[in-house]
Amino acid sequence: MNEASEQLIVFDNVSKFYGEILGVNRVNLTITPGITSLVGPNGSGKTTLMNLMTGLIRPTRGQISILDMTPDEPEKLFRVVGYSSQFDSFPRGLSGYEFVYSYLLLFGFDRAQADEFAWRAIDRAGLRDAAHRKVGGYSKGMRQRIRLAQAIAHNPRVLVLDEPLNGLDPLVRAETIALFRSFASDGCHVILSSHVLHEVDIISDQVILMSAGYVVAEGNIQSVRSEIEDQPMQILIRCQRPSELASRFFEQEHIVEVRLHHDRRGLLVKTSSPGRFYRSMNQLARSGVGIESVAPVDDDVNSVYEYLIGGEESTR
Amino acid sequence: MNKLWWTQIRAIIRLEIRKTFFAKRGLWIYLLALAPVALFTMHTIVALRMQHMGRSGGPGSEGIGQMNFVFAGVFQFFFLRLAIFFGCLGIFMNLFRGEMLDKSLHFYLLAPVRREVLLVGKYLAGLLAAIVIFSTSTALQIVMLLAPYDSPAISHFLYQSHGLEQIVAYLGVTVLACIGYGSVFLAAGLLFRNPIIPAACVLIWEAANPVLPSVLKKISVIYYLKSLCPVNIPLDPGMPPLIALLVSNAEPVAGYLAVLGLLVLAVVILAASMKRVRRLEINYTTE
Numbered sequence: 001m002n003e004a005s006e007q008l009i010v011f012d013n014v015s016k017f018y019g020e021i022l023g024v025n026r027v028n029l030t031i032t033p034g035i036t037s038l039v040g041p042n043g044s045g046k047t048t049l050m051n052l053m054t055g056l057i058r059p060t061r062g063q064i065s066i067l068d069m070t071p072d073e074p075e076k077l078f079r080v081v082g083y084s085s086q087f088d089s090f091p092r093g094l095s096g097y098e099f100v101y102s103y104l105l106l107f108g109f110d111r112a113q114a115d116e117f118a119w120r121a122i123d124r125a126g127l128r129d130a131a132h133r134k135v136g137g138y139s140k141g142m143r144q145r146i147r148l149a150q151a152i153a154h155n156p157r158v159l160v161l162d163e164p165l166n167g168l169d170p171l172v173r174a175e176t177i178a179l180f181r182s183f184a185s186d187g188c189h190v191i192l193s194s195h196v197l198h199e200v201d202i203i204s205d206q207v208i209l210m211s212a213g214y215v216v217a218e219g220n221i222q223s224v225r226s227e228i229e230d231q232p233m234q235i236l237i238r239c240q241r242p243s244e245l246a247s248r249f250f251e252q253e254h255i256v257e258v259r260l261h262h263d264r265r266g267l268l269v270k271t272s273s274p275g276r277f278y279r280s281m282n283q284l285a286r287s288g289v290g291i292e293s294v295a296p297v298d299d300d301v302n303s304v305y306e307y308l309i310g311g312e313e314s315t316r
Numbered sequence: 317m318n319k320l321w322w323t324q325i326r327a328i329i330r331l332e333i334r335k336t337f338f339a340k341r342g343l344w345i346y347l348l349a350l351a352p353v354a355l356f357t358m359h360t361i362v363a364l365r366m367q368h369m370g371r372s373g374g375p376g377s378e379g380i381g382q383m384n385f386v387f388a389g390v391f392q393f394f395f396l397r398l399a400i401f402f403g404c405l406g407i408f409m410n411l412f413r414g415e416m417l418d419k420s421l422h423f424y425l426l427a428p429v430r431r432e433v434l435l436v437g438k439y440l441a442g443l444l445a446a447i448v449i450f451s452t453s454t455a456l457q458i459v460m461l462l463a464p465y466d467s468p469a470i471s472h473f474l475y476q477s478h479g480l481e482q483i484v485a486y487l488g489v490t491v492l493a494c495i496g497y498g499s500v501f502l503a504a505g506l507l508f509r510n511p512i513i514p515a516a517c518v519l520i521w522e523a524a525n526p527v528l529p530s531v532l533k534k535i536s537v538i539y540y541l542k543s544l545c546p547v548n549i550p551l552d553p554g555m556p557p558l559i560a561l562l563v564s565n566a567e568p569v570a571g572y573l574a575v576l577g578l579l580v581l582a583v584v585i586l587a588a589s590m591k592r593v594r595r596l597e598i599n600y601t602t603e
Contacts, residue, residue, distance in 0.1 A: 018599070051598065054426065055425070056422060056425060056426075056597065056598040057597045057598065057599065058595070058597055074425065074426075074427070074428060074429065074430070074431065075428050075429060075430045075433075076428065077428070078426060078427055078428035078429075079428045083426050085422055085426070087419055087420075087422050087598075087600065088419075089418055089419035089420040090420060090423070091331060091335070091415075091420050091423050092335060092339070092418070092420070093334065093335070093338075102327065102330075102331055103423070103426075103427060105323075105327035105330070106324055106327050106328070106424070106427035106428070106429050107427065107428055108320045108323045108324055108327075
């Protein structure tokens with residue numbers, strides 16, 4: 001056991017088949033602490049990956065290690081892992097408080113501790129007022145929040161969240177994202193799946209893009225974008241004399257396309273070589289065309305997703 | 317005792333008991349358990365009415381000894397083979413299979429609980445519920461059986477005709493039946509999606525027990541239970557052959573061996589279930 005592996009979640013050549021049907025195939029991943037988002041269309045294998053990570057299903061092939069533990073040891077694993085799954089069913093007849101409290105009793109906490117931890121988690125999920133109502137009568141957003149309360153109640157080091165922002169109103173969404181950030185800033189793993197790509201973009205330290213059971217790309221979104229060489233990078237340049245700048249760009253062979261921005265105060269440039277583009281920009285900046293800003297416009301999750309997985313496939 | 321596994325078992329029992337006792341879908345189990353109580357209650361009501369009207373020859377005019385045979389027949393033929401059998405099926409098969417169908421089993425599987433501890437906790441919760449329901453039924457049946465008789469007759473039966481020992485034996489058999497059938501149906505709930513198939517198989521296996529070879533007889537719950545029943549039902553020559561076969565016990569074993577055999581059978585089945593539950597996966601879509 002070494003210190004580094006105690007911090008990592010590792011998938012080593014993991015495959016999962018449901019009979020003939022592929023769940024995930026040959027997944028190799030090393031996930032470091034921070035917020036990691038799983039992105040992909042329906043059936044791409046995001047939930048399968050989360051269920052494998054938490055031992056709810058077993059890999060057909062390969063090994064999984066969560067902070068140096070295997071998912072086959074739930075008695076150890078769930079001391080440090082909290083999972084808010086997408087399963088929208090609860091033990092019958094329980095109130096929100098009883099749901100979290102009963103879960104904590106299973107850890108072996110005494111009643112006073114379980115009560116204290118349950119209320120702390122319920123408060124963090126913003127459900128105190130509804131805590132004594134039956135979960136069966138909760139709205140979708142409230143059920144989502146009580147599952148989140150259950151997942152964080154024992155203060156885990158790894159938080160696995162399947163579509164955690166589904167059904168939440170904007171205010172609660174913002175609070176929930178802040179909660180994830182606070183976990184990540186404490187050195188925890190927050191692994192979530194989301195279909196709201198712009199939120200993934202804002203939240204994530206790294207993304208894992210999945211399609212048809214395969215990991216298509218992983219890592220920091222900008223580095224993933226830079227590896228997509230068959231798609232020229234789009235860059236927006238704000239400047240005072242865009243037409244003059246455009247004529248200079250046409251002389252350079254790595255420039256694939258130049259378009260005048262619709263407000264006529266900038267250029268949208270496509271380049272096959274971002275490195276050469278930025279070097280040439282240093283010279284152009286000194287030539288008096290009045291460059292105000294230079295920013296890539298397609299190094300977000302949305303664009304990367306579209307390039308790698310395809311815009312026609314809708315995410316969840 | 318404050319070991320972690322025991323604390324966890326107590327937490328599981330706390331959750332399960334509530335579901336088992338108060339679930340609407342378990343109502344039929346109460347009806348099944350109370351059916352013989354209703355039968356003996358009706359007998360008592362008719363007997364007391366006839367006594368009140370000064371008539372003789374009706375229910376209650378037969379001695380306690382004769383009614384004791386009637387009770388033995390109802391206990392062995394209906395209560396053990398049908399009421400406890402199907403009641404345990406309803407209680408124990410639901411412990412895992414019911415939660416798979418409700419899609420709520422992951423609640424337990426996401427907690428730091430060894431799967432074996434979960435199985436034992438659920439089994440004990442089911443056992444507690446089954447024992448309370450069916451032992452209460454056995455006790456009420458006996459109360460209703462004795463109700464038409466006067467105090468001297470009851471005292472004579474209890475203290476001079478081994479009645480008290482028989483009552484203890486019937487309660488013991490009820491508890492052991494819950495232990496045995498409970499383990500069988502808990503295992504079945506882990507192995508089968510449809511309870512009808514294992515129920516039918518076990519029912520046929522138990523019914524065929526008298527004609528099975530000696531070795532196979534021992535892999536059966538009813539074999540041990542029949543050996544422990546305190547009253548042998550006299551085989552009437554006019555009795556239908558199927559019923560005669562069901563109530564007869566050609567090779568009874570000694571009481572202590574019967575208890576030991578049944579407990580060993582239950583432990584073996586639970587040990588096999590533990591191996592299965594260790595490999596259990598959540599895949600609600602296939603349920």
